[in-house]
Amino acid sequence: MTISTDPSTPAPGPAETGGDLLTAAGARIEEGSFAIIDAEAGSHDYDPAQWTLVRRLIHASGDFDFNGLTRFHPDAIAAGCAALKRGAPIVCDVEMIRAGVSKTRMSPLGVQAHQFIDDPEVIARARAEDTTRATQAMRRAAREGLLEGAVVGIGNAPTALLEVIRLIASEGVRPALVIGMPVGFVAAAESKDLLMRVETVPWIAVRGRKGGSTLVVAALNALMILS
Known part of the structure; x- marks a missing residue:
């Protein structure tokens, strides 16, 4: 199944971002980063749990190639x-x-x-x-x-x-x-x-x-x- 992501995708919640470990300002920055990744990543074949991990690889590296390279x-x-x-x-x-x-x-x-x-x-x-x-x-x-x-x-x-x-x-x-x-x-x-x-x-x-x-x-x- 191909999952499409676009700017209308809801921002991830605290359980997904780990926002419980961040200050409110830090959590807003992290959630904003993930929203940008979702918007720019395009379609992918990962299920939601897999995408949670792949998105963190992109977040850590700034490299969208991991959308596809990750297996x-x-x-x-x-x-x-x-x-x-x-x-x-x-x-x-x-x-x-x-x-x-x-x-x-x-x-x-x-x-x-x-x-x-x-x-x-x-x-x-x-x-x-x-x-x-x-x-x-x-x-x-x-x-x-x-x-x-x-x-x-x-x-x-x-x-x-x-x-x-x-x-x-x-x-x-x-x-x-x-x-x-x-x-x-x-x-x-x-x-x-x-x-x-x-x-x-x-x-x-x-x-x-x-x-x-x-x-x-x-x-x-x-x-x-x-x-």
Whole structure:
């Protein structure tokens, strides 16, 4: 189904914008931004919950290409929201994501965010095995049992996403949701293409080279608002 947006589309309410965390002036600015995005985005094929997330990617980046580049496994939104409602951990590839996710939104859900890329053990293993720190960080999360049932957010390192895909395929690890949005020129697009072929675990991905930690933060915050 194609959903058309135009200037007459009602502004999103506080539950959709997260306006309960903003001052009145801040909420008006955010609602105005979303109204402009709705007016300028044109038609799209996303359902309302998916559009809530895509609109936040556009809001975070100023880039309307995410209307189209963003792809969803059919169960992605439901799986992500259900996981966050039960307090599942968020596992990130970099500190920027962990620091950026709203603590005010995580706290009522009992959610904690984790990253291991700066861990001395991870760095040592990466050097010893001639891999990236991002690869070893995901292996560390798997050893600690954090990936099982988790919401995984990858916005920086394609090798982290490739390792998560390997763990799913070869070791039976089952995150609740994988948000794959690594940015870059080496293996970024390819890693996301592989993710979009995964059938056993729900995912949200951005096709091509575009992506970034800011987008993953926006996606996670959108899921917590929807939760």
